[in-house]
Amino acid sequence: MNWNITAGRPVYVQLIEQLELALVAGEFPPGSRIPPVRELAADAGVNPNTMQRALQDLESRGLLQAQRTAGRTVTANDTVLQALRRKRAATLARDFLQQMHALGMTAAEVETLLRETETSEKE
Structure with missing residues (x-):
């Protein structure tokens, strides 16, 4: 995933927007597992806590689902x-x-x- 984090706006908001775009563009297909928080954070060059905050937002809106031992998956609900x-x-x-x-x-x-x-x- 190509991350583009810029100054002037909260990082977690930018992460949410870019993750949303990846989801609707099919970069992470419905039902697929997304990379772990630490991996996504390292790729984006952000703190894992900031990435976690963005992912929790997507979860709260039903775009991602947390699996206790299997990480997170993209909703299968098209x-x-x-x-x-x-x-x-x-x-x-x-x-x-x-x-x-x-x-x-x-x-x-x-x-x-x-x-x-x-x-x-x-x-």
Whole structure:
């Protein structure tokens, strides 16, 4: 997993966001075991307690499940993962639209721009 921890925001919040993205992107498939806390913390370059805090947040929301002797696994409930995916996408869309409106673009102009960008990406 590629971690990107920056200054200015709480580390555990950044860990939560990046772990959520990994879950919805399928980096850790539903039902799969995730690496232990210490391994994840070492990979991210953070304190294990900070990683533990992030993982507990994901557990409390049903995205991860703790197995006493087997570590943590990703929820096998696809509905939970799809709801998170949709929520993350809606946040990105809202932020994007706010920025486009700040540039003075209309909804029609934004739609045209998106279609043109998608077409050029396919080429």
